[in-house]
Amino acid sequence: MSRILGAFKKGKAFIAFLTAGDPDLKTTEKLVFKMERAGADIVELGIPFSDPIAEGPVIQEADLRALESGTTTGKIFDMVRRIRKKSQIPLVFLTYINPVFRYGYDSFFAKCKEVGVDGIIIPDLPFEEQAEVHEFSGKYGIDLVSLVAPTSEDRIKKIAAAAEGYLYVVSSLGVTGIRTEIKTDLKSIIDVAKEAAKVPVAVGFGINTPEQAAKISKIADGIIVGSAIVKIIAENGRDSAKPVGEYVRGMKKAIFTKKP
Amino acid sequence: MASGRFGIHGGQYIPETLMNEIQNLEKAYLRYKKDKDFNSELTALLNDYAGRPSLLYYAEKMSRDLDGAKIYLKREDLNHTGSHKINNVLGQVLLAKKMGKTRVIAETGAGQHGVACATAAALLGMECEIFMGKEDTERQKLNVYRMELLSAKVNVVTSGTQTLKDAVNETMRDWVSRVEDTHYALGSVMGPHPFPMMVRDFQSVISREARAQILEKEGRLPAAVVACVGGGSNAMGTFYHFLKDKFVKLIGCEAAGLGVDTEKHAATIARGTLGIFHGMKSYFCQNSEGQIAPVYSISAGLDYPGIGPEHAFLHDINRAEYVPVSDEEAVSAFEYLSRTEGIIPAIESAHAVSYAMKIAPDLPKTENIIICLSGRGDKDVAAIARYRGVNLHE
Incomplete structure (x- = not known):
């Protein structure tokens, strides 16, 4: 069983996102371990991009901080290699297509396999354009995580059926960021997705409180939280470990269910 | 592979949230491109208005x-x-109207596309919001005021380098937030298919x-x-x-x-x-x-x-x-x-x-x-x- 699928076997999964290199890679490395101990089941590592069009201001600014601190794709691979010596937590990259394309698809995914990255999410790579990437992610056994959105409608089925790792359900229209209310009819999207998908279904975008997490985890296999964590890092910088740990523990507790 | 390639270039590398919309846009464009009424309406606008x-x-x-x-x-x-920008904008705003959209958004650099877009929106009765980098709003203050005169809302973009590319980023972010009633009237032969083809045709x-x-x-x-x-x-x-x-x-x-x-x-x-x-x-x-x-x-x-x-x-x-x-x-x-x-x-x-x-x-x-x-x-x-x-x- 893959590390990603394993993460969903223990009950509802809490998937934590942070931008690698914000404020520096040493802090990111520390935070990955901290979040794992606090109950995170999967960690999504953002490879910073200069122009992240699917992100709201919180993650945009994190990307800029990471780039300013000299973060490169190569240094992130080195960090993953260090993490893998001590931890088996599933690690999933989140980045835009251009940094992957420039690195070279073959070298990028070969490196993912070598250092122990489990999957990748590319928000500006829709289903129709996946083939050029999948040729190489598939070659090295890296899961290419697909997204479905509230506007996907008749596309949900085909995307879900081909999904790898987990299916990322975008909770709301718009960019990433903290939302006080999620108005989308998530249940009907998740029902269609679960019917077609062979992989777990996780929901992200906008989730930040334990109450939201608890509610959504009733219908999804996992929840994904990014901006709320990145905001804590923005406020606490290198001293983020403690507040991030506390936050993750609270969120995990909210979605905890006994093994069925 | 998605359609809309020029050799190896082009494609549709955009968030999933926009995919249905962009496919609908392509369908609508291909239909109206051959529609006699649409073309005579557009020609009348180009000749008698522009x-x-x-x-x-x-x-x-x-x-x-x-x-x-x-x-x-x-x-x-x-x-x-x-400027030439009006050629494209009259085509796109007319198309958006036929598609049942009530709001158009656009990026602008020098302000020429923004002004053209605000103009077409005023004429065709659409709500209009323009995204313009802060540095450009300072270089082109007159065009900012011109757009406002035309009753468009000008959003000053302070992210990134505060110029045209950041204005495009911000317009895309607005579009994913409000895709239902909104058309993104992209101002150049760029972006995801069908924009490069459609804008080229209009120009x-x-x-x-x-x-x-x-x-x-x-x-x-x-x-x-x-x-x-x-x-x-x-x-x-x-x-x-x-x-x-x-x-x-x-x-x-x-x-x-x-x-x-x-x-x-x-x-x-x-x-x-x-x-x-x-x-x-x-x-x-x-x-x-x-x-x-x-x-x-x-x-x-x-x-x-x-x-x-x-x-x-x-x-x-x-x-x-x-x-x-x-x-x-x-x-x-x-x-x-x-x-x-x-x-x-x-x-x-x-x-x-x-x-x-x-x-x-x-x-x-x-x-x-x-x-x-x-x-x-x-x-x-x-x-x-x-x-x-x-x-x-x-």
């Missing part, structure tokens, strides 16, 4: 002075709102007219067609109906800013590399990590780190040639055309004027060159004065 066909003007004094090929100016600057009216006009005036095709290139919409429109005329040289002029050997330029073909950004595979100014470079040009309209995918393809197959033109060369051409022909060109178009001035003397007098004068220069006067050290106390 003032088409635009003149093909023989610049006699300039031709005499350069002592080579005859220079013809395709006067897109005489269109309503002062191809330039070369459809110019080709017929030059044959009527000169009885022969031009030796070269010259246009400035940022994203590349006026150039694509000016090239399109000459693509099959293999002996007509097609020349796109990129912004070389302070020089292609400095870091301050926006010369995508000269200095860019293959990448995927803003929905398309094409050439981009970027670093080895794939981070998009902050580009620079005196011209806000050319200050963009990429180029439309069809241009990238025309470059690959050597059908068109792309040359860098510096700030200094463009400003000199701006001044030259003003004093020689009494025509103040947009600083964007002045890049094309500059290169035509370079090649005209080497061509025989029996030949002719068409320059796309994509816009008028009123908006640039203050900036050029500043460049020359004159303070106009704006």
